[in-house]
Amino acid sequence: MTYRAGWIHFTNVAPILDSLVLPAGVTAITGVPTEMNEALLSRRVDIANISAVEFIRNADALEALPDFSVAVLGPVYSVNLFHTQPLAELHRIALTSQSAMSVALLEVLLRGRGLSPVLERAEGTAEELLATGFDGVLRIGDSALREWYGVVGPLTPETTMTSLPHTARGITVTDLAEEWFALTGHPFTFAVWAYHRDNPPPPALVQAMREARREGIGHLAGVAGRHALKLGLPERVVQHYLWNFRYHLEAPDRLGLTEFAAMAVPGHAPLRFGPRPGVLETTG
Structure with missing residues (x-):
């Protein structure tokens, strides 16, 4: 029987997926986060690197690989709120339909500041949407990275990669992962590799993924x-972007994931992870 994978192949997972050779009996499709979330939940695919919030919301049915993540400690550069007013003065924020994760994170961060602007679905670049009357625009993925650079670039030779700009031409780019770190001091886990508990991936696929990541x-x-x-x-810029990512779902990443789960989905079912290589692990 064929085992079906669903990959969100943004640049941030290129170190895992670019060189991945699928073993015999495994096929793969690609799509944006919301598409792969739906594909996994409807069982059109058997495993996917889905939004962590969907893993949390469906923790009663899903399990995740224990040593794979897309996480950062501090800025991520590709989950950005573009805005023309201070955060406390925002009234209308345009939301992308591509990512449930970024929307859930934005909602947590706004609640943490006691803010409640109107959130509306709208598609387009940040600058296009700001020009139509929104004072905030949420953008994710490769397009958000390009649009951040479009606002603050080009960088000069003197610009250090540890002090990158975030404001230019009347637009401020607020990095949501950096805001999360300021709020909690923890890494933020954007995605995990999840599957239905009754249909775990074949060991050959997991081994191929580990080899590709290495x-x-x-x-x-x-x-x-x-x-x-x-x-x-x-x-x-791209090398600095990729350097930031944490791909192994280590203890600090799980801690941040657990804290986000409590804030975003109160009362969720216990999060479950398969055993680490060579380790017998309890779930909970």
Whole structure:
């Protein structure tokens, strides 16, 4: 029987997916986060790197690989709120339909500040939507990374990658992962590799994913160079972007995920993870 994978192949998972060779009996499709969330929940695919919030919301049925994540400690650069007024003065924020995760994170952060602007679905670039009357626009993924650079770039040779700009031309770019770190001090886990508990992935697929991740992280400059060309961004910007990611769902990432789950989905079922390689692990 064929085992079906659903990949969200943004640049941030390139170190895992670019060199992945699927084993015999495994097929894969790609899509944006909301598409892959739906594909997994409807069982059109058997495993997907889905939004962490959908994993939390469906924790009664899903389990996640114990050592795979898309997480950051501090800024992420690709989950951005573009705004023309201070956060406390925002009235209308346009939301992307591509990511349930970023919307849930934005809602948590707004509640944490005691803010309640109107949130509306609308598609378009940040600058297009700001020009139509929104004073805030949520953008995610590769397009958000490009649009951040479109606002604050080009970087000068003197710009250090640890003090990147976030304001230009009357637009401020607020990085939601950085806001989460300021609020909690924890990493933020955007995605996990989840599957239905009654249909775990074949060991050959998980091993192939681990080998691909080792290859990608070990040759990060090459991965960044390829994707910089696709994105039309400087290679050093993309390499810095990829350096930030945490791909192993370590204890701090789980801690941040647990805290976010309590804030975003109170009363959720226990989060379950498969055993780590060579480790017998209880769930809970």
